[in-house]
């Protein structure tokens with residue numbers, strides 16, 4: 001009998017697409033195994049009416065899956081690397097970082113315009129502090145409107161709520177088959193992606209040697225190194241999704257290049273820099289770039305954000 005591996009995922013259409021994609025790749029690499037997908041709701045799927053930045057809790061899209069894995073109900077969990085907190089619960093680890101899709105953000109407007117062509121004061125729907133800060137840094141006249149929900153909901157609200165545009169991750173838009181709605185690929189010099197954006201990760205128990213081994217076959221070394229560096233940077237900045245941090249690691253000829261930024265929410269200050277190193281020193285590179293950003297003034301921005309957060313509460 002073929003051994004069955006139970007794969008946990010959220011139940012959104014994007015999450016299910018990603019879990020199916022991971023399972024297809026796992027099957028091809030491990031033909032002796034059988035895989036079964038189990039969908040679960042997470043806190044992040046239940047709380048839809050509060051801005052993500054105000055919930056402020058790391059791991060709202062991952063915790064239920066992690067608990068199921070620790071209980072032994074599932075053998076592995078599939079996540080968007082972007083939603084996976086930098087610190088994992090005791091006993092769990094990232095078993096594979098899959099080959100990254102194009103990591104950037106895209107603009108979707110109603111009238112087929114680019115950022116430069118939007119009218120003054122155009123309304124942009126996004127609930128990402130990172131997108132908000134960087135877009136305001138580029139065009140301070142834009143008006144940011146909170147827009148949450150999955151990709152399909154956001155596209156529908158764009159049409160219904162009188163917004164001019166929204167900004168989404170290319171990866172999710174592509175996976176959901178909405179590429180035809182993209183009106184501009186936003187260049188990285190305007191908007192650096194979220195840490196891990198575009199890559200699908202597999203979380204496993206540290207002690208399940210068998211699962212670790214079969215999952216390691218779908219790991220993509222260059223994507224893993226790039227994202228390791230980005231995650232080390234975020235961890236050092238103590239970011240989480242509630243702080244405007246952007247980062248992008250790229251590998252070229254075994255050299256790892258890391259760009260990172262911390263921006264003020266109003267976009268009036270953007271601290272941005274880059275560093276290069278060997279692929280074997282991804283974490284160190286991320287930490288060093290974080291230190292450099294902190295010295296360049298990112299520390300003051302983060303401090304200010306933490307104080308503002310206390311006012312909300």
Ligand SMILES: NCc1[nH]cc(CCC(=O)O)c1CC(=O)O
Nearest residue numbers: 080082168169171172197198199
């Ligand atoms: N925040 C939700 C989320 N988590 C991962 C993706 C896109 C897929 C990916 O990054 O791999 C998205 C949607 C978006 O930000 O537009």
